[in-house]
Amino acid sequence: MTKTQTVQFPADTLERVHEIIKRYPEGRQKSALLPILHLAQAEWRWLSPEVMDYVAGLLNIKPVEVYEVATFYTMFHLEPVGEHVIEYCRTGPCCLMGGVEVYDHLKKKLGIETGETTPDGKFTIKEVECLAACGWGPVFQIREKYYMHLTKEKVDEIIEELAK
Amino acid sequence: MKILTQYIDVPGIETIDVYRKHGGYAAVEKALKTMSPDEVTEEVKKSGLRGRGGAGFPVGMKWSFLAKPEGVPRYLVCNADESEPGTFKDHYLMMKSPHTLIEGMIVSSYALGAKSSYIYVRGELMYVIHILEKAIQEAYNKGLLGKNILGSGYDLDLYVQPGGGAYICGEETALLESLEGKRGNPRNKPPFPAVKGLYQCPTVVNNVESIAATSWIVMNGGDEYAKIGIGRSTGSKLISVSGHVRKPGVYEIPLGITVEDFIFADEWCGGIRAGHKLKAVVAGGSSVPILPAELILKTTNGEKRLMTYESLSDGGFATGTMLGSGGFIVMDETTCIVHNTLTFGRFYHHESCGQCSPCREGTGWMDKILYRIEHGQGRQEDIDLLVDVSKKIEGNTICPLGDAAAWPVAAAIRHFRDEFEWHVKHPEKATQPGAVFMREGASWAV
Numbered sequence: 001m002t003k004t005q006t007v008q009f010p011a012d013t014l015e016r017v018h019e020i021i022k023r024y025p026e027g028r029q030k031s032a033l034l035p036i037l038h039l040a041q042a043e044w045r046w047l048s049p050e051v052m053d054y055v056a057g058l059l060n061i062k063p064v065e066v067y068e069v070a071t072f073y074t075m076f077h078l079e080p081v082g083e084h085v086i087e088y089c090r091t092g093p094c095c096l097m098g099g100v101e102v103y104d105h106l107k108k109k110l111g112i113e114t115g116e117t118t119p120d121g122k123f124t125i126k127e128v129e130c131l132a133a134c135g136w137g138p139v140f141q142i143r144e145k146y147y148m149h150l151t152k153e154k155v156d157e158i159i160e161e162l163a164k
Numbered sequence: 165m166k167i168l169t170q171y172i173d174v175p176g177i178e179t180i181d182v183y184r185k186h187g188g189y190a191a192v193e194k195a196l197k198t199m200s201p202d203e204v205t206e207e208v209k210k211s212g213l214r215g216r217g218g219a220g221f222p223v224g225m226k227w228s229f230l231a232k233p234e235g236v237p238r239y240l241v242c243n244a245d246e247s248e249p250g251t252f253k254d255h256y257l258m259m260k261s262p263h264t265l266i267e268g269m270i271v272s273s274y275a276l277g278a279k280s281s282y283i284y285v286r287g288e289l290m291y292v293i294h295i296l297e298k299a300i301q302e303a304y305n306k307g308l309l310g311k312n313i314l315g316s317g318y319d320l321d322l323y324v325q326p327g328g329g330a331y332i333c334g335e336e337t338a339l340l341e342s343l344e345g346k347r348g349n350p351r352n353k354p355p356f357p358a359v360k361g362l363y364q365c366p367t368v369v370n371n372v373e374s375i376a377a378t379s380w381i382v383m384n385g386g387d388e389y390a391k392i393g394i395g396r397s398t399g400s401k402l403i404s405v406s407g408h409v410r411k412p413g414v415y416e417i418p419l420g421i422t423v424e425d426f427i428f429a430d431e432w433c434g435g436i437r438a439g440h441k442l443k444a445v446v447a448g449g450s451s452v453p454i455l456p457a458e459l460i461l462k463t464t465n466g467e468k469r470l471m472t473y474e475s476l477s478d479g480g481f482a483t484g485t486m487l488g489s490g491g492f493i494v495m496d497e498t499t500c501i502v503h504n505t506l507t508f509g510r511f512y513h514h515e516s517c518g519q520c521s522p523c524r525e526g527t528g529w530m531d532k533i534l535y536r537i538e539h540g541q542g543r544q545e546d547i548d549l550l551v552d553v554s555k556k557i558e559g560n561t562i563c564p565l566g567d568a569a570a571w572p573v574a575a576a577i578r579h580f581r582d583e584f585e586w587h588v589k590h591p592e593k594a595t596q597p598g599a600v601f602m603r604e605g606a607s608w609a610v
Contacts, residue, residue, distance in 0.1 A: 030345035061345075065345075073328025074329035075329035092250075130331075131288055133255065
């Protein structure tokens with residue numbers, strides 16, 4: 001996104017924003033910040049300063065109140081990411097289930113390291129902590145979808161499907 | 165004895181019609197129409213139900229601490245931030261049977277006099293949030309939520325709140341901060357949430373599994389619940405199993421079965437994967453002390469260890485551990501304890517909120533020291549240094565994350581010091597891919 005573009009949710013999302021704000025007592029609209037940041041990231045893939053300023057305006061809070069929250073929670077991308085962000089679990093139980101080998105295969109297949117994006121802008125790989133799916137590991141997440149019981153072959157299939 | 169998962173595999177149980185066909189929402193009917201809020205609380209007290217998120221604090225007692233000043237709203241907040249490595253039981257329950265939680269939320273909110281309740285779910289589980297929201301809408305449509313529920317005069321609104329990816333928000337005051345739209349920094353206590361919680365109003369925060377159990381308690385009575393289990397470990401517990409067993413997954417067990425049966429019986433984990441042997445177990449989520457095979461199966465008195473709060477902690481931290489959240493991580497002889505401890509150390513370093521210096525700095529130091537031992541650059545004195553750092557974190561922070569970071573490191577060295585020494589003394593061997601130290605005469609030798 002460039003600065004010249006206007007940041008504005010589509011009408012249906014905006015309606016959703018107003019519904020969310022109503023979940024909290026009057027004057028407590030700041031509680032809607034995390035849900036709305038998730039909507040913003042779904043809309044624009046990452047949270048640019050312009051997007052965060054826009055969210056601050058929607059909630060009538062100071063921009064810094066958004067920045068300090070967005071930088072605290074690891075799900076929010078503060079830099080541009082690829083079309084598909086693959087977030088793999090690096091914690092102990094997934095390693096026991098064979099995670100390290102599978103993730104190495106994933107990096108090799110895409111030719112990038114953790115934190116990088118493929119040159120075509122299609123994939124970003126991120127390393128995350130436990131995703132609460134330990135017995136179903138190794139596991140990674142792409143947006144809202146969990147991919148579990150991963151093997152090298154499964155990784156190949158998933159990547160090939162998404163690359164289409 | 166299945167309390168939470170009896171119908172979990174029934175096709176369509178996530179829909180309200182199928183759920184009701186199997187007795188669902190009868191507890192709402194019974195509580196709201198025939199019991200006073202205090203009577204519900206009394207049954208929960210009698211049940212002996214203890215907090216299933218990890219701390220094991222009696223739920224009924226926690227409820228009884230709730231301040232009830234006139235004209236001030238009270239809140240029930242469900243902690244579904246499940247983020248402790250090894251723990252995925254709440255994920256399983258909410259994903260498969262969302263109404264089990266919603267029913268418990270209504271019953272518990274009624275007992276506490278809450279008119280608005282929130283389920284705080286870790287943000288990564290957005291697909292589960294959609295499942296819950298759909299189920300909540302169904303409950304509204306059937307008059308089980310909203311104004312004048314089932315004609316009882318009781319009003320309740322229920323909302324789902326996503327987190328943003330932060331383990332610390334499983335700590336109840338951090339969770340409340342997060343729910344207020346702030347960074348998840350734990351609060352200083354007192355005041356406790358029961359007096360000043362969400363929006364500075366009296367608040368109870370309970371784990372998913374604890375809240376879900378209250379419906380059964382209302383239907384069958386606290387005394388019946390207390391008949392299951394042993395001593396102060398009453399009722400059933402969801403155990404999420406990962407690692408090297410034949411059948412990883414989530415099991416609901418009656419508290420009191422032996423650890424040996426749980427690991428080896430076909431009804432539960434089905435034993436260690438073929439051709440391998442049990443080396444160690446982390447019994448209650450990554451923060452609890454790891455125990456080697458001989459200590460997890462038997463206490464030092466030679467008694468079979470049971471799946472109860474008391475039996476697992478028998479021997480203190482010297483030879484025991486904790487039931488914790490029920491995140492049961494099983495390791496066979498192919499597991500490098502140093503590598504596993506490094507992943508835990510890295511986890512707590514990553515998740516420290518940074519408020520308290522001992523945790524902020526100490527978790528970073530432990531992560532770095534573990535990294536260099538694992539990568540063949542460790543020094544002999546590093547092993548004692550790790551123990552020293554862990555001791556200086558423990559008990560010196562405002563929330564339990566510091567302890568949670570310190571315990572697994574100290575326990576790994578307590579029970580597997582030879583493995584750390586081997587890494588330091590033989591870095592060329594220890595850094596070979598897949599290299600694992602084998603203790604001479606160990607029960608897990610193959």
